[in-house]
Each structure stands twice: as C-alpha cells, then as structure tokens.
Amino acid sequence: MxxxxxxxxxxxxxxxxxxxxxxxxxxxxxxxxxxxxxxxxxxxxxxxxxxxxxxxxxxxxxxxxxxxxxxxxxxxxxxxxxxxxxxxxxxxxxxxxxxxxxxxxxxxxxxxxxxxxxxxxxxxxxxxxxxxxxxxxxxxxxxxxxPQPLTYIDGSIVACGFGTAYAALLRAQVSGRDSVLVVGLGPVGLGVALLAQRLGAQKVLGIDIEQDRVLFATNLGIEAMQHGEDDAALVKEWLGASGLESDGVDVAIDCSGNSAARSTCLKAAAEWGRVGFVGEGGTVTFDVSSDVIHKNLSIFGSWVCSISQMEELVENLCAWNLxxxxxxxxxxxxxxxxxxxxxxxxxxxxxxxxxxxxxxxxxxxx
Incomplete structure (x- = not known):
C-alpha cells in the first residue's frame, strides 16, 4: 500500500x-x-x-x-x-x-x-x-x-442505488408468487428489476421513456418496453402474452418520480396489489376510489435501506453472483x-x- x-x-x-x-x-x-x-x-x-x-x-x-x-x-x-x-x-x-x-x-x-x-x-x-x-x-x-468477489465499483453502487432498490423490494415483500412492474429504468430501476429477478419474481417488466435505457435494460436480461400512449394497457397485454391470468401486476414500483409514471403503477397494479414510490420529487393525482380503494391497493414510499439491510444485500449479491x-x-x-x-x-x-x-x-x- x-x-x-x-x-x-x-x-x-x-x-x-x-x-x-x-x-x-x-x-x-x-x-x-x-x-x-x-x-x-x-x-x-x-x-x-x-x-x-x-x-x-x-x-x-x-x-x-x-x-x-x-x-x-x-x-x-x-x-x-x-x-x-x-x-x-x-x-x-x-x-x-x-x-x-x-x-x-x-x-x-x-x-x-x-x-x-x-x-x-x-x-x-x-x-x-x-x-x-x-x-x-x-x-x-x-x-x-x-467481501470478495465484489468489486469497488459494485460496492459504490450498493452504497445507495442498489441499497435503495433492495429496501423497496423488501417493503413490497416480493417473492416467487409475484409479477413486478418497474417504471423508470435509470440506475435504481435497473437495480429493482435485477434484484426482483433474484428474489424469485415470476415475471419482471421495465418501462422507460428513453429507448437507450430500454435497450440497456434488455441487454442485462430484463424484459423492457418503451413508454407508450397507454402503459397500463401494454402491461396487461404483456401479462396475457406471458400466460399469467391477472388483471394487473402484483407489485408496481415507480423509480422515475414522474406523475404519469406513478399513475401507470396505480392503474397497472392488480386488485390487492402493492405500489411503491421510490423516485424522488414530483407529484401524482389519482381517483382515490377507483384507483386505490376499490382495488384494495397498498401504497408505500421507500427512501433508503437500513445499514443492516445493506449488509444483508452484500451477502445476497455474493450468493447470487450478481x-x-x-x-x-x-x-x-x-x-x-x-x-x-x-x-x-x-x-x-x-x-x-x-x-x-x-x-x-x-x-x-x-
């Protein structure tokens, strides 16, 4: 040294x-x-x-x-x-x-x-x-x-981005029973999608407005599509094509902070689904009765993981070879x-x- x-x-x-x-x-x-x-x-x-x-x-x-x-x-x-x-x-x-x-x-x-x-x-x-x-x-x-074999670059991303993604998925209790939608495929959204896969989610779909980010996600093995006129409808078509009989995804997480993206999460979520807001800033307006109450949705915000969750994440990354x-x-x-x-x-x-x-x-x- x-x-x-x-x-x-x-x-x-x-x-x-x-x-x-x-x-x-x-x-x-x-x-x-x-x-x-x-x-x-x-x-x-x-x-x-x-x-x-x-x-x-x-x-x-x-x-x-x-x-x-x-x-x-x-x-x-x-x-x-x-x-x-x-x-x-x-x-x-x-x-x-x-x-x-x-x-x-x-x-x-x-x-x-x-x-x-x-x-x-x-x-x-x-x-x-x-x-x-x-x-x-x-x-x-x-x-x-x-720990080895994680690199210093791995560690720096865990320090906030992947830690934030992991905390949101733990709040959503993602498991093998779930389909997951991630809106916003910046670094945190990529982390949410990759970690949801490792947690056993049945299907994971990402959406972003930028084609460059859609292609980047696809190259990482994430199913992804570009933002369209009616993203909630596209999500439900994707579920049907995937052979999942559902009126929406079990978990939808917004990582963009965009109001339209947050609305997509609410509309694309199935009855009794869970919706997480992770992307900072912005606002969202929705019909409380039709979009939330009548669908029995759970909505949560997630900011940053605890230090114990970060230690747990590091152990899991080694086990998952991620x-x-x-x-x-x-x-x-x-x-x-x-x-x-x-x-x-x-x-x-x-x-x-x-x-x-x-x-x-x-x-x-x-």
Whole structure:
C-alpha cells in the first residue's frame, strides 16, 4: 500500500451544473473513525436533482453545504483511529453507508440512520465530505464490509442505488408468487428489476421513456418496453402474452418520480396489489376510489435501506453472483467529473461512476 500523501483532490458542486476540483489536506481520523482511500464513487440521481442543477441549494436533510460531493463511496481503510474495532483494520475493503446518524435516537438504534432527526445527522457528500475525493474520513458506524468477489465499483453502487432498490423490494415483500412492474429504468430501476429477478419474481417488466435505457435494460436480461400512449394497457397485454391470468401486476414500483409514471403503477397494479414510490420529487393525482380503494391497493414510499439491510444485500449479491457494476455504462477518472455529471444528466445512461487507483474499465456502452 502506497504512503498516505499530505494532500488530495476532491470535487465540489456549486450548482448551476458546474463541478470544481480543489485540493485538500488529508485529515487524521478521530478515535472512532477511519481514513479511507476511495476507489470508486458513483453518481446518483439525487445529486443531479438537489445539488448539481440548483442555483440555490436546499436546507434540511437535502441541504448541501459545499463539502466534497459523492454519497456512494467505496474504498480501502488506510488509517484507523485509536478506538476503532479491529474489524476495520488497515487493508479492509469497505462500503460507506452514506448517512451518519447520532447513534442514540430510536431510528439510529434500528440502523435507520436516514431517519435520524438529530442536529448531528450528517450525510456524506451533502453535509460532510463524500466520495468524490481521493481520501475520506468515515465513522466506523458507517462501514459495511466489502467481501470478495465484489468489486469497488459494485460496492459504490450498493452504497445507495442498489441499497435503495433492495429496501423497496423488501417493503413490497416480493417473492416467487409475484409479477413486478418497474417504471423508470435509470440506475435504481435497473437495480429493482435485477434484484426482483433474484428474489424469485415470476415475471419482471421495465418501462422507460428513453429507448437507450430500454435497450440497456434488455441487454442485462430484463424484459423492457418503451413508454407508450397507454402503459397500463401494454402491461396487461404483456401479462396475457406471458400466460399469467391477472388483471394487473402484483407489485408496481415507480423509480422515475414522474406523475404519469406513478399513475401507470396505480392503474397497472392488480386488485390487492402493492405500489411503491421510490423516485424522488414530483407529484401524482389519482381517483382515490377507483384507483386505490376499490382495488384494495397498498401504497408505500421507500427512501433508503437500513445499514443492516445493506449488509444483508452484500451477502445476497455474493450468493447470487450478481455484480451491480453490470448497470454501469460509463466510468470516469476524477479529473473528468464535470464530464461525468454532464453525461449522467442526459438521462440516457446506465450508472456513471468515478473511479480511482487503476479501477478504470472500458464500459462506455451505449
């Protein structure tokens, strides 16, 4: 392992679709912290929506304070604080769960750091330095072990995108009895579709407005179709052609945040079906009686997985031999961060990831 330098480079997102590369001093970890050499840091749609695009950043949980961006980091421990467990010794490969909670409230005691309401709550890449830098100081409570054969790129995608997808499927209780619709085939939607397959769903269908994303999903072995005039009708035709006698899908999950897509989920769901809203932002309007009450639908929102669910997901990925990096369409080095965000903002890609220390791979698939 190479010596730790005195300084490193990191990217901040001032808004207005700009990226700035700065130089920072490498900090010593505190007693319960580790210094991580970052090896991969993936981009997330929430980075685009709430940090990269806005002219004025929000306050609250999504407030961005000008720190090093990137809330999907993965890397290797290179220095430990005095009170860190030997589990996180130097050389251990780690995913960083992207919320650091107070550790004392009811939500934190459940591992639901995302729901921590304490003023001390900090998100990596939002209120504290994140993964778009070569080094990162992380609390040991934020660490999830990255076992072989998972790669650093796999781990960075687990850190938010695949974790979010997994939590939604657990909320929906997807199993071998279910047909599943996924609307929105961005990185999270791809994760939902791939994980639903591994959880044993009878059939999985994805829909997206962008033909590029439909083709990308198809190449991953996901049945997919492009958005049409009446997607709910198309879904029911697909069910019939698949030999499933049903008035709709058992589970429909929106990963787009689009109001029409959410309506499609409600209309395409079967009676007694489950509908999940995962895509951030936007609104939806529907007829409560005909679309929900008379169909006995269950509607739920799902934000981010708990840290225990993330550990469970990592174990399952190894057992399933599923590598989240299959959803990557482009990788970039740190100096190309501006290009990475510009490409990802097109809405036509798979996952885009910043990589370090020789992790660069020839993806750049269409």
């Amino acid at each position: 190479s010596p730790i330098p005195a300084s490193f480079r990191g990217v901040v997102l001032p808004g207005n679709k700009t990226c700035v590369l700065n130089t920072y001093d490498v900090a010593d970890p505190g007693p319960n912290q580790v210094l991580v050499q970052v090896r991969a840091s993936s981009l997330c749609g929430s980075d685009l929506r709430a940090i990269y695009r806005p002219s004025v950043h929000k306050t609250g949980p999504e407030g961005y304070t000008g720190v090093i961006a990137g809330h999907e980091p993965c890397g290797i421990v290179v220095k430990c604080g005095s009170e860190v467990s030997t589990k996180w010794r130097i050389g251990v490969r780690v995913i960083i769960y992207h919320i650091s909670g107070c550790g004392a409230c009811r939500s934190c005691r459940k591992g639901l750091y995302i729901s921590c309401s304490s003023e001390t709550r900090r998100a990596y890449g939002w209120q504290r330095d994140g993964g778009h830098g070569e080094y990162l100081v992380a609390d040991q409570q934020s660490l999830v072990a990255l 590598h989240p990096e299959c959803t990557v369409s482009h990788t970039f080095v740190l100096e190309e961060a501006a290009k990475a965000y510009e490409v990802f903002d097109s809405g036509k890609t798979g996952k885009c990831t910043i990589v370090y220390q020789g992790e660069q791979k020839e993806y750049d698939r269409p």
